[in-house]
Amino acid sequence: DGGITQSPKYLFRKEGQNVTLSCEQNLNHDAMYWYRQDPGQGLRLIYYSQIVNDFQKGDIAEGYSVSREKKESFPLTVTSAQKNPTAFYLCASSIRDHNQPQHFGDGTRLSIL
Amino acid sequence: KNQVEQSPQSLIILEGKNCTLQCNYTVSPFSNLRWYKQDTGRGPVSLTIMTFSENTKSNGRYTATLDADTKQSSLHITASQLSDSASYICVVSASYSGAGSYQLTFGKGTKLSVIP
Numbered sequence: 001d002g003g004i005t006q007s008p009k010y011l012f013r014k015e016g017q018n019v020t021l022s023c024e025q026n027l028n029h030d031a032m033y034w035y036r037q038d039p040g041q042g043l044r045l046i047y048y049s050q051i052v053n054d055f056q057k058g059d060i061a062e063g064y065s066v067s068r069e070k071k072e073s074f075p076l077t078v079t080s081a082q083k084n085p086t087a088f089y090l091c092a093s094s095i096r097d098h099n100q101p102q103h104f105g106d107g108t109r110l111s112i113l
Numbered sequence: 114k115n116q117v118e119q120s121p122q123s124l125i126i127l128e129g130k131n132c133t134l135q136c137n138y139t140v141s142p143f144s145n146l147r148w149y150k151q152d153t154g155r156g157p158v159s160l161t162i163m164t165f166s167e168n169t170k171s172n173g174r175y176t177a178t179l180d181a182d183t184k185q186s187s188l189h190i191t192a193s194q195l196s197d198s199a200s201y202i203c204v205v206s207a208s209y210s211g212a213g214s215y216q217l218t219f220g221k222g223t224k225l226s227v228i229p
Contacts, residue, residue, distance in 0.1 A: 042219035090156050098215040104156030
């Protein structure tokens with residue numbers, strides 16, 4: 001079955017540590033996205049990529065970095081510069097048609113030790 | 114500033130009853146409106162997506178309506194089931210020509226609890 005796989009499901013970060021969240025899709029979608037979800041708030045866009053080897057900052061990119069070396073993969077690194085990283089992180093993908101929905105993974109919950 | 118407001122914030126209904134969730138938006142230029150269902154600890158799943166010319170769309174027991182003039186949408190759930198317990202998120206897309214890009218604005222969601 002086609003879909004988006006995020007791993008790990010739960011992740012813990014120590015102070016000063018960088019951590020990388022994995023996102024893989026086998027839907028053959030060109031576009032991929034990273035969102036952050038906090039309690040009581042709408043999803044906020046961190047980074048997005050519409051094509052391999054290209055990506056753009058979203059609304060809250062500070063303290064995060066991404067790469068898009070393969071069409072299927074869009075990993076997100078939460079750096080030590082992100083001072084409030086505790087959140088639920090969602091990866092999504094879509095075809096490059098703004099009238100088509102995004103498909104989401106099941107998220108990674110990041111917590112600070 | 115583009116905004117999407119959903120109401121109510123939370124709702125509790127008895128199994129088998131109907132309910133309606135509301136979404137008001139101030140997004141321009143409007144492209145489409147989406148409803149997603151998000152189970153606790155899972156990613157959102159698309160229910161419907163409506164463009165400017167569509168004023169109603171159904172997906173099983175879910176029926177979404179759109180009034181582009183008043184900038185309002187509703188999601189009606191018929192004969193609710195326990196599995197309908199989830200957060201329902203309204204998302205509005207603004208499309209910008211030339212750059213071929215679009216921007217999504219997410220509502221905070223309505224948390225629905227269906228009890229036996």
